[in-house]
Amino acid sequence: MENQKIKRSDDYSGWYNNLVKNADLAEHSAVKGCMVIKPYGYAIWEKMQQELDRRFKETGHVNAYFPLFIPKSFFTKEASHVEGFATECAVVTHYRLKNVDGEMVVDPDAKLEEELIVRPTSETIIWNTYKGWIQSYRDLPLLVNQWANVVRWEMRTRLFLRTTEFLWQEGHTAHATEAEAVEETRKMLEVYADFAENILAVPVIKGVKTETERFAGALDTYCIEGLMQDGKALQMGTSHFLGQNFAKAFDVKFVSKENKQEFVWASSWGVSTRLMGALIMAHSDDEGLVLPPRLAPIQVVIVPIYRSDEEQTKVLEAGDKIFAALKAKGLSVKFDTRDTHKPGFKFAEWELKGVPVRIAIGPRDLENQTVEIARRDTKEKQLVSLTDLENKVIHLLDNIQENIYQKALDSRTEKTYICDTWDDFEQKVELGFVHAHWDGTAETEKKIKEMTKATIRCIPLNNVQESGKCILTGNPSTQRVLFAKAY
């Protein structure tokens, strides 16, 4: 285990990279742009999966799995879709190697009839499949989710935030009516927002993307946007209303009650391992990771303290009891009985790994019937009596979850500005979210991006309608939109 040497305030991106490695979450692999997610990092991802999967199932969805490869011809069927992804596709052209003078080379005789695209997203292969599944309105709605890996050949990558291959889920739904598909799109946005705020403890702004930022092939892209500690925004999830674009591209029609042939309406929605990046950047500090209790693979760690063998026996005995009692309450507990490390080392290690609550128990505690409880978020320590310890810990965990969220919310509030002049805008957009008027044109959006590197993150839902003047052009505007520099 390494020290967390780079301070958050000195070099945010260096601090982030260091933290990911030191907390044992992930590391760079031998393949450019691809990471190895290590067991501890993967355990956190699994917790996210469980929480999300449960919510998907509760809202009527089922899981399925579609191929990794997409025939090029499928991929190119929806014009704006292919345009959006064309420049970042991994393409499989051959299926065999051969030995030439002791060197393995691609066998030119094994060229594929049709190239295969490694999926950057699965709309096309799925809609090609849906054609066979949907005939009547009775087959609708179709509510399917897939947990998968996808590949997007990005020019620049960052651990978790943007990797060439990443893990995600993608929901693909089919509906009989436009209204139902829109409702689904927005419902899943709510699911994401609920997950982000109540599990990740990251407050998000729900909104809709401008045309420029919209998903390739969508009529509307809804999103949740979070603000990281350095004042940069992170898109944490998207939900797309696809209209009939993919149904038309893949000729997916159904017969309505009125016996009419109609194209199917669609939505798709996804979140990825990028959420790991959000989690890290939103809460962690110079001591390491800070995990919200509802997502921590280990919620409570018990560290025994002793000198003699006799003390060890007694302390371990007492620790076992606490361990069992906490487990019985359904908590995820680790009793760190390693005799190869001293308590101080363990304290530092579990802090680095973000375990929300630490219980230390030693000879003094045995005498007084107490333990020392330390919370990761505030680093406060207190001696508490063993009486009703389980409920105290449960209460503390709830408190920590709430506090972490509140801290993130306060931080966002502090970094959110309302600007009415260009000078103010230029200055504040370096610091966080800015609500400002925009004339609604792509040209203005582009100019602002060129001048400040800030983009319109979204047009917040339930936005207040108020007349004003565009921050750049002075042209009339009916509402403020949300600007920020983004990851």
Next chain:
RNA sequence: CGGGGUUUAGUUCAGCCCGGUAGAAUGCCUGCUUUGGGAGCAGGAGGCCGCAGGUUCGAAUCCUGCAACCCCGACCA
């Protein structure tokens, strides 16, 4: 794709300018002492010095080429 950097022990790096056959810290192994905030001492293991050529009696070091990775941009539903 531009700009910068890196490549030597498991890891982080020094050594290179000025060529002489490999170092530190940390981690790892053994033993003893330790254990309420990253332990101490003693002993030990561990390297095709990114790859391929070249110069030289001799190359981690000089020269040429290549490659990979990282960082900053550009790009990014």
